[in-house]
Amino acid sequence: xxNRVVSNLRTKxxxxxxxxxxxxxxxxxxxxxQRANGQIKNFNRIRLVRREIAQVKTIISEKARxxxxx
Numbered sequence: 001x002x003n004r005v006v007s008n009l010r011t012k013x014x015x016x017x018x019x020x021x022x023x024x025x026x027x028x029x030x031x032x033x034q035r036a037n038g039q040i041k042n043f044n045r046i047r048l049v050r051r052e053i054a055q056v057k058t059i060i061s062e063k064a065r066x067x068x069x070x
Contacts, residue, residue: 031049
């Protein structure tokens with residue numbers, strides 16, 4: 001499943017990736033507040049969102065590096 005998510009992210013444009021990253025950061029922010037208030041139901045979601053943020057940032061930097069080389 002992870003490979004499917006990463007391959008799906010690689011097909012997106014850099015602008016789409018930045019929008020996706022912004023949405024993920026907002027979700028991570030909200031999850032942190034939910035955890036602090038004791039309202040969170042799915043603790044695993046925090047880890048998954050952090051991982052997806054890292055994947056998106058990696059793909060953005062790969063695309064930027066590829067554009068710089070050409």
